[in-house]
Amino acid sequence: MPAALGLLTALALGGHRLVPELGVGLGSLWESALPWSALVAVAALLCAALRRAPAPACAGGVLAVVWAVAFGPLLLGGGAPAHGASTGGTGGPGLTVVTHNVNAANPDPAGTAxxxxxxDPDLVALEEVTDAALPAYQGVLDKALPHHARTGTVALWSRYPVTESRRLVIDPGWNRSLRAEVSAPGGPLAVYVAHLASVRMTATGFATAHRDRDIAALGQALDAEPLRRVLLLGDLNTAADDRALAPLTSRLTPARSGFGFSWPSALPLARIDHILTRDLPATATWTLPATPSDHRPVAARLRG
Known part of the structure; x- marks a missing residue:
């Protein structure tokens, strides 16, 4: 049984795009959990050691190799800048950006800010910003990042002038996405901040239809974007490997190095908070320490 499970997991990992949805979102759910397939390899190898059985050892080894091929390049990418290294807009070329779902019930918005x-960010995007908490965020962030835009529950603070901002209608029933234009070093930059619909486990499977409609609408908005340099920040409620994110990842490049799990904050299991770019290569990405939110902040250093 451990050997069969290990080989089946290796096949499902290597061919994850072929795993069917089966009407319950199985493929999407599996792709959101791909990094954790390593636990099956560990279990198979442990079983082989305890039983001194070659079959589980072979299966665990095969899965370990497939996993390394899939995730090795990601784990070898750049992490956070070294302590003491300059990261902000005043310290050299490029941009440091942060996105954070701060949680509408955050008890300490000023401390979070x-x-x-x-x-030392140049741009900060926040999701779940309430009217009551907005003054606390402004009281801290405005001092370092004097330019800002907000629509509904999403907001953007910038070191550089925000020359234009508007609500981005990707879901007519909600007001939690915006597009802003920032006069950044290297030329104008289109910045999108979005908080997409959540997914739910239901009796009929992995409910993703609402989120997937949001993703498709956001992809269409990106197709109409006239600026060359584009930055998308926000809580997209899915992992970067999830096939559902293809309308975005086919147009923009996820800033990823390491897994950078961001949710849930206490014991992160998935990275559902993202930074995606066009013509702004990421030189480092990392997560910041936990705040009172149920998400962890995600940061990236971009070369402009």
Whole structure:
């Protein structure tokens, strides 16, 4: 049984795009959990060691190789800048950007804002910003990032002038996405901030239809984007490997190095908070320390 499970998992990992949805979102759910397939390899190898059985050892080894091929390049990417290295707009070329779902029930918005400024960011995108908490975020962030835009529950703070901003209608029933134009070094930059619909486990499977409609609409908006340099920040409620994200990842490049799991904050299991770019290569990505939110902040250093 451990050997069969290991080989089946290796096949499902290597051919994850072929795993069917079966009407319950199985493929999407599997692709959201791909990194954790390593646990099956560990279990198979442990079983082989305890039983001194070659079959589980072979299966675990095969799965380990497939896993290494799939995730090795990601794990070898750049992480956070070294301690003491310059990261902000005043320290050299490029941009440091942060996105954070701050949680509408966050009990310490001012403290959360101060924690984000520790990354010396040029741009900060927030999701789940309530009317009541907005003054606290502004009181901290405005001092370092004097230009800002907000629509509904999403907001953007910038070191550089925001020359234009508007609500981005990707879901007529909700007001939690915006497009702003930032006068950044290297030329104008289109910045999208989005908080897509959540997914739910239901009796009929992995419910993703609402989120997937949001993703498709956001992809269409990106097709109409006239600026060359584009940045998308936000809580997309899915992992970068999920096939559902293809309308975005086919147009933009995810800033990824390492897994950078961001949710849930106490014990992160998935990266559902993302930074995606066009013509802004990422030189480093990392997660910031936990705040009172149920998400962890995600940061990236971009070469402009």
């Amino acid at each position: 101060r924690a984000l400024l520790a990354a």
